[in-house]
Amino acid sequence: MKRDRAQLVLVGAITVAIAILGAVILLNTVHSSPEATAETDTRSVAAAEQTLTEIEGDLGRIAVNRSHEGLRGFNFASKDELKSNVWAYENQSLNLTTIDSATVTTVEFNEIDSTGGAIGANESVVDGDYTGNNIVVEDADDVRIFLEITRFEDQGGALQNIVRTGPNTGNQQLDVRDASDVDVEGWGFAGCDDLALPIEIEVINGQGEIRSTDTGDSCTGDFDTVDNWEDVEQISVFNNMNIDDLEASYEIIATGGECGDDEVQCFDDIITQPAFDVAFQNPNVAVDSQIRLWEDES
Amino acid sequence: MQPMKHSRHRGQVFALEGIIAALVIVGALVLGLQAVDTAPWNDEERERGGDLRTELDDTLALAEDRGALREAVTTVDRDGNPRPVVPGADTQIAFDRILDNTTAVRSDLRVEYDYHSEGEIETVAVRDEPPSLENPTATATRQVVLLNNDTVRSGPEGEREEGTLLEVEDHIYLDNQAPDDELFTVVTVRVIAW
Numbered sequence: 001m002k003r004d005r006a007q008l009v010l011v012g013a014i015t016v017a018i019a020i021l022g023a024v025i026l027l028n029t030v031h032s033s034p035e036a037t038a039e040t041d042t043r044s045v046a047a048a049e050q051t052l053t054e055i056e057g058d059l060g061r062i063a064v065n066r067s068h069e070g071l072r073g074f075n076f077a078s079k080d081e082l083k084s085n086v087w088a089y090e091n092q093s094l095n096l097t098t099i100d101s102a103t104v105t106t107v108e109f110n111e112i113d114s115t116g117g118a119i120g121a122n123e124s125v126v127d128g129d130y131t132g133n134n135i136v137v138e139d140a141d142d143v144r145i146f147l148e149i150t151r152f153e154d155q156g157g158a159l160q161n162i163v164r165t166g167p168n169t170g171n172q173q174l175d176v177r178d179a180s181d182v183d184v185e186g187w188g189f190a191g192c193d194d195l196a197l198p199i200e201i202e203v204i205n206g207q208g209e210i211r212s213t214d215t216g217d218s219c220t221g222d223f224d225t226v227d228n229w230e231d232v233e234q235i236s237v238f239n240n241m242n243i244d245d246l247e248a249s250y251e252i253i254a255t256g257g258e259c260g261d262d263e264v265q266c267f268d269d270i271i272t273q274p275a276f277d278v279a280f281q282n283p284n285v286a287v288d289s290q291i292r293l294w295e296d297e298s
Numbered sequence: 299m300q301p302m303k304h305s306r307h308r309g310q311v312f313a314l315e316g317i318i319a320a321l322v323i324v325g326a327l328v329l330g331l332q333a334v335d336t337a338p339w340n341d342e343e344r345e346r347g348g349d350l351r352t353e354l355d356d357t358l359a360l361a362e363d364r365g366a367l368r369e370a371v372t373t374v375d376r377d378g379n380p381r382p383v384v385p386g387a388d389t390q391i392a393f394d395r396i397l398d399n400t401t402a403v404r405s406d407l408r409v410e411y412d413y414h415s416e417g418e419i420e421t422v423a424v425r426d427e428p429p430s431l432e433n434p435t436a437t438a439t440r441q442v443v444l445l446n447n448d449t450v451r452s453g454p455e456g457e458r459e460e461g462t463l464l465e466v467e468d469h470i471y472l473d474n475q476a477p478d479d480e481l482f483t484v485v486t487v488r489v490i491a492w
Contacts, residue, residue: 013320088476092484
């Protein structure tokens with residue numbers, strides 16, 4: 001009888017053990033819930049990062065000005081076009097995004113944080129409209145110059161000059177000479193001889209290179225002689241040709257600057273580095289960010 | 299009286315043994331359970347769904363970088379409708395090849411485009427396979443911005459240029475959503491895999 005009672009106690013103890021076992025299993029399953037939440041949050045952050053990257057790419061495509069499609073120089077934006085296109089993009093994008101997910105994305109052009117300036121550009125510097133020395137932009141904080149020459153007839157002397165005028169250095173000019181094998185001199189480009197046309201010259205605040213686009217030859221020159229590019233009084237374009245045998249284009253962007261002479265094509269009130277306020281929000285994460293384009297070009 | 303006392307003591311010993319045995323069993327179980335990771339029942343499927351989603355995201359990112367998404371949504375058939383995506387076809391555009399060549403294609407796919415049309419959002423499936431109810435699914439989306447001067451193509455491999463979006467807007471499935479702006483429209487590409 002007593003033995004049976006002890007066995008009964010043993011059975012009770014095992015029952016208690018099984019109950020504790022069940023409790024432990026239940027507790028372990030509860031433990032998995034925070035992991036699921038953390039995974040959702042992580043995915044939300046990843047989605048926000050991906051969305052911001054996509055928006056930056058889209059804005060870069062939308063913002064770039066199309067009115068100088070023939071030029072292959074630097075990016076810039078027209079302020080009015082930018083506002084209108086970004087507004088249209090936000091509406092289109094937002095409508096589609098809300099189909100798939102509880103996500104709201106807003107994109108707004110931030111004019112205050114954007115950097116403005118002027119751009120002088122022409123697809124043919126000797127198309128009969130002007131010759132001689134013409135001031136393109138003035139009072140720039142920084143200057144980006146893109147010059148492409150595809151064909152010209154040698155008439156002797158310098159054919160195409162870009163003149164930079166600074167407060168301490170006076171006039172310094174970049175000369176492009178000779179028709180068959182092009183030489184470029186000035187701005188530390190000495191030694192860039194006998195390049196085959198077409199050539200591209202790309203200079204950002206005195207730093208850059210000359211490329212022969214067909215042969216791939218390039219020259220970077222010694223820019224130590226060029227200083228004080230951060231305070232440029234004037235960038236002028238000069239040519240001494242009176243014929244139509246020069247095929248060239250230039251693009252001069254002056255951040256913080258303004259247009260010079262009326263004789264050359266130039267636009268004030270452009271955006272050289274646009275800024276956008278972007279907000280991304282879904283039930284798990286909210287991100288406010290600012291996207292700035294083309295900062296690495298200056 | 300003596301046997302009675304002896305029997306009582308023996309019963310207490312049995313009870314004590316039972317309690318000690320229970321403690322040993324409980325202790326062993328608790329210690330053993332510390333090493334057990336009781337994941338949710340569907341953890342394997344959830345993991346596979348996560349892998350699939352990552353593959354799809356990477357695939358679409360790759361296609362976007364190569365311009366294949368833009369090419370896909372601007373390639374039309376002879377009626378101006380979006381060109382169907384045919385797996386394993388001889389004539390493929392870049393997006394088809396990317397889908398076929400990536401790991402995600404080992405699963406079945408459905409590819410859809412969302413676009414604006416006459417004030418409504420239309421959805422068209424360019425690759426339509428019956429979904430599986432058993433396997434986990436994953437969805438990835440990308441938006442494609444189209445500008446007025448983007449080229450519209452046609453032909454089996456998208457080799458024939460029909461003109462810019464602005465030039466052929468009356469003959470294709472996409473509507474110009476911003477007539478006064480450089481932006482033409484925005485299309486969402488959605489890929490569902492299982």
